[in-house]
Amino acid sequence: MIFDLVLRNGLVYDGSGQRGKIIDIGINDDKISAIDRIPDKKGKKVIDATGLAISPGFIDLHSHADMILTAGELQFKLLEGRITQGITTEVSGNCGIGVAPVDANSRPLLEKIDAWMTPEGLGWLWYSFRDYISCLEKNGVALNAIPLIAQGPIRITAMGLKMGEASEEEIERMRQLVREGMEAGAFGLSSGLVYPPGMYTSTDELIELCRVISPFGGLFASHIRGSSGLLINAVAEIIEIGEKAEIVIQHSHHEAFGKTHFWKIEKTLQMESDARKREVDIAFDVFPYTAAATNMLANYPPWTFEGGFQEFVRRLKDSEIREKIKLEVETKVPSWPPWVKGGWPHNLVMATGWENIYISNLYLEKNSGFLSKSMIEIARLTGKTPFDALSDLMIEEEGLISQLIFGCSGDRKNDEWLQMLIKDPWGSISTDAIDVEKGVAHPAAYGTYPRILGRYAREQGLLTLEEAIRKMTSLPASRVGLKDRGRIGKGMKADIVLFNPLTVRDKATYENPRQLSEGIEYVLINGHIVVEEGKYQGGFAGNVLKRGD
Numbered sequence: 001m002i003f004d005l006v007l008r009n010g011l012v013y014d015g016s017g018q019r020g021k022i023i024d025i026g027i028n029d030d031k032i033s034a035i036d037r038i039p040d041k042k043g044k045k046v047i048d049a050t051g052l053a054i055s056p057g058f059i060d061l062h063s064h065a066d067m068i069l070t071a072g073e074l075q076f077k078l079l080e081g082r083i084t085q086g087i088t089t090e091v092s093g094n095c096g097i098g099v100a101p102v103d104a105n106s107r108p109l110l111e112k113i114d115a116w117m118t119p120e121g122l123g124w125l126w127y128s129f130r131d132y133i134s135c136l137e138k139n140g141v142a143l144n145a146i147p148l149i150a151q152g153p154i155r156i157t158a159m160g161l162k163m164g165e166a167s168e169e170e171i172e173r174m175r176q177l178v179r180e181g182m183e184a185g186a187f188g189l190s191s192g193l194v195y196p197p198g199m200y201t202s203t204d205e206l207i208e209l210c211r212v213i214s215p216f217g218g219l220f221a222s223h224i225r226g227s228s229g230l231l232i233n234a235v236a237e238i239i240e241i242g243e244k245a246e247i248v249i250q251h252s253h254h255e256a257f258g259k260t261h262f263w264k265i266e267k268t269l270q271m272e273s274d275a276r277k278r279e280v281d282i283a284f285d286v287f288p289y290t291a292a293a294t295n296m297l298a299n300y301p302p303w304t305f306e307g308g309f310q311e312f313v314r315r316l317k318d319s320e321i322r323e324k325i326k327l328e329v330e331t332k333v334p335s336w337p338p339w340v341k342g343g344w345p346h347n348l349v350m351a352t353g354w355e356n357i358y359i360s361n362l363y364l365e366k367n368s369g370f371l372s373k374s375m376i377e378i379a380r381l382t383g384k385t386p387f388d389a390l391s392d393l394m395i396e397e398e399g400l401i402s403q404l405i406f407g408c409s410g411d412r413k414n415d416e417w418l419q420m421l422i423k424d425p426w427g428s429i430s431t432d433a434i435d436v437e438k439g440v441a442h443p444a445a446y447g448t449y450p451r452i453l454g455r456y457a458r459e460q461g462l463l464t465l466e467e468a469i470r471k472m473t474s475l476p477a478s479r480v481g482l483k484d485r486g487r488i489g490k491g492m493k494a495d496i497v498l499f500n501p502l503t504v505r506d507k508a509t510y511e512n513p514r515q516l517s518e519g520i521e522y523v524l525i526n527g528h529i530v531v532e533e534g535k536y537q538g539g540f541a542g543n544v545l546k547r548g549d
């Protein structure tokens with residue numbers, strides 16, 4: 001048999017957690033067709049992999065590439081930092097933040113909510129989830145794409161951006177939208193329960209939506225209700241949803257914000273372990289950094305967003321209402337249940353302090369001097385309190401400011417809690433980051449997987465190489481239910497990474513994030529060589545993956 005491509009003499013890790021062994025791989029078209037000793041002359045093309053580790057392509061369960069994936073050839077630029085770290089499959093539509101389904105009423109608001117993840121000049125060419133998938137297929141994708149249905153667009157489309165319980169009719173409308181998405185091939189639903197409108201949504205409402213997904217075998221990927229004061233309650237909530245709706249639960253970016261809450265990680269890992277003993281199918285993902293990226297809106301109480309961005313800005317301009325908001329931001333302790341009137345799931349400012357909150361993106365040129373500065377520095381520069389400095393900027397920028405927030409499962413000196421998450425056998429490695437080349441990127445968009453392989457596996461010995469690879473490949477594949485990816489095996493899709501185990505490392509830092517990683521020598525997506533001798537080649541090598549295909 002002659003192969004299109006032979007990978008010769010590499011140390012092959014199959015993704016299962018087994019140790020590597022030196023063997024050859026024969027690839028035909030988009031599949032692995034032999035794992036054996038294969039003579040050079042049997043390959044139309046041969047890559048000498050001597051000294052390199054060979055792994056299944058990395059599957060990132062958590063990204064926000066929804067808009068980037070619609071960007072045609074611009075993807076080759078915007079996804080370079082991801083594909084050159086070995087990512088071959090990208091799950092998008094996370095944190096309840098998505099681009100479909102929408103209708104004529106909900107689209108303008110959702111376009112604004114999603115502005116931070118939208119590359120310059122891109123429009124929305126779809127309404128339904130099915131149309132969005134078709135758009136990706138028509139345009140072509142640079143890597144394999146798995147878009148989830150996001151709960152935000154579902155609720156806003158069914159009932160607008162309002163607090164309070166959904167009526168029976170509204171719930172039925174939401175269930176119908178979820179069903180349509182699942183029928184179009186989605187792998188599941190995501191939620192962002194600290195963002196509007198996820199923060200207005202009760203447990204029972206989520207269970208109703210998850211019950212639609214259950215018969216399809218889909219997953220519920222949840223950015224949970226809060227990762228500080230209510231972390232333990234929030235984990236209990238997703239476990240309850242898993243039990244009642246009988247659905248696969250993925251706890252998105254398991255984390256705790258603020259040093260008084262780090263200890264809870266040990267407890268929540270234990271709760272998830274106990275739940276698995278009761279046959280609740282729950283696991284989590286984690287990004288290997290102690291800073292997280294999010295929107296500045298996440299620092300304000302839920303009621304301030306009701307009605308949309310204009311209402312939010314109007315409230316900040318009204319001095320009486322603004323005083324009330326300030327008091328809540330600086331003193332309000334979250335309590336359960338947080339979705340009721342006056343509730344608040346996650347007071348980030350109280351959890352981490354203003355000194356850990358940095359501006360990572362804003363739009364007006366005159367404010368660009370505030371990029372990469374903490375709210376304490378900005379307060380000093382403007383002669384205002386941090387709250388007033390931020391709120392004045394939020395008015396000017398109409399709420400569209402992104403932040404980098406430190407104190408996420410550790411700090412720059414001590415990451416023992418983060419290590420506990422990385423080490424747990426049920427934690428997949430994910431990025432939770434993208435870069436649309438606006439403002440300051442999160443280094444995770446460029447360095448996540450090499451950081452695990454270099455810093456945590458090779459240098460610190462926190463994980464064996466085979467275990468690190470399992471957490472990037474077969475484990476995430478099993479969470480979404482991918483059967484033909486995540487392993488090196490005969491008949492599996494040829495999504496493959498070849499890296500130098502002695503040199504692989506991340507170079508992206510908080511100060512200088514847009515730096516490609518080192519040591520990832522080749523990346524194959526569906527049998528196409530997209531990274532060759534460390535250089536990204538571009539090309540629409542990916543497929544839009546659909547459940548049941």
Ligand SMILES: [Zn+2]
Pocket residue numbers: 094095192223252253
């Ligand atoms: Zn999230």
